[in-house]
Amino acid sequence: MDKTVTAARKRSPAGLIILVLAAIILALLPLVIQGYWIRVITSLFMYAAMAEALNLVVGYAGYAAFGNGVFFGIGAYMTAILMTHYKWGFFPASAISGLTAMLIAFILGWPVLRLRGHYFAIATIGINMAVMEIVTYVGITGGGKGISLPLYPGDIVKQGMFFYYSMFILMLVSIAITAWIVHGRLGYGLRAIKTQPDAAEVMGIDTTLYKVYAWSISALITGIAGSLNAYWLTFLEPIYVFDIMISVEVFVMVLLGGPGTILGPILGAFFLKLLSELVWSQFTLIHMGVLGLIIVVISLFLPAGLMGLLRQAGRWRRTAPQSLGNR
């Protein structure tokens, strides 16, 4: 009789098989696609990694980090500066960019993560705007005119492959990090903080420290995404990389896919990006309007996102043969 409410989640082997298959297909995809679609899927991986990173803060810790795009911009600019002014290679520059984003999140986290709810969301937007202003008016970044990075050595096909697989690996790493966190102390601590911050504290969880950890890891992944993106596009402008719409779009991906689930944000990113590529690119003028509409629809009808919908569908299928009593 307790069956319907028994909600202890068990990992189904079927889910894992689907996941591995999907990864293999994506890894082999460049054999059959090229040019435009390689670029589309590369950016898809990038957004998926950023959504997964944001999910740590939004989905698990329950903090509406609305300005997480700031770490994307910081990662991008750090890489640009190291590669152009100091002639660093890409990989060390990228590593330092990720770590810089992480360090900034770690330092800002102590004051900012003490705020709750709307105050935190607004503070993160403020940080994004402030950093954009600083980057615009500082000489080393090239200011408002932007900055150009060295080109990836090699032909255009090799270049496409490099970024495709780099972003792909970044996405896989972001999933692996999330899975590792969720099943460990940090994950339990974050989930406790999300539901009952006061009770979490009296359990002996250092709540501020845990939130700072989550935000820092989130910033690290986002910073590396920004770094890769900078090298990929080879040209940066403050108004492009610090665009608040990057934060908003990634946020919508998390909500759409299912905050607080490991694969939800990935699903949300794929869904939203492909949809925008296939449909809205034909109607650029109403793009923003449709995005707004999607936000409204998700919050009204899909509070647990696509993952919630999938879970619900699974439950219906399992309970359908029995009578509809019990609930």
Added chain:
Amino acid sequence: MGTSKVQGADALITLENVATGYGIAQALWDVSLELHHGEIVALIGSNGAGKTTMLRVLSGVLPLWSGEFKIQGQSVKGCTTPDLVDRGICHVPEGRQLFFGMSVEENLRMGAFALQKSSAEINKNLAWVYELFPEVARRRNQLAGTLSGGEQQMVAIGRGLMGEPAILLIDELSLGLAPVIVDRILEALQVIHRQRQLTIFMVEQDVEVALSIASRAYILENGRIVREGRNEQLMNDTAIREAYLGL
């Protein structure tokens, strides 16, 4: 096992002339209190008397404005909550505050979060909690939010016990629960007390509930302790009977 009640000798917890509050609003004035090893002590008071504030002081959530807070004679003034959890203080918060997204078992395991113990020892404690509350054991894989209020209170207490505390602070145990459930939980607390010589400090509005298992009680009114005494002294005090028991 007789616990000596010599003043100050074996006090587990001491508050001396404590004042505190929120922002500029003072909530406690000149509060002094002592809890000894293995005692069950109640804190009684009406709404807004400062009972929960007192627990927030004891669990380190609220800093002191003035006065002294000691555990086993050592000052812990200014210690953070995780520090105090390390020293054996466990707060079972008002309204249970379970982690609703987690199963009953996950909630209980969260109680051992700060504990540096092997999983075998943690599992032993888990088995003990299930033995104390078999009704909870049956629902170990259910989400905590699907439990009844009484079962949730049992999980909240169980979660507290998982941290192997030296002292359990329980806020408004009886709030919103049927009397028969309250009796069931009080019975379990007495078993816990007997088996582990745990010190229990319970905050209650319901004086009958409080005095049914406590050996001593403090009475808080408007942020000050106005009376303290042994169970039977207070039970026979006409002023208290009139004010709190309605007899």
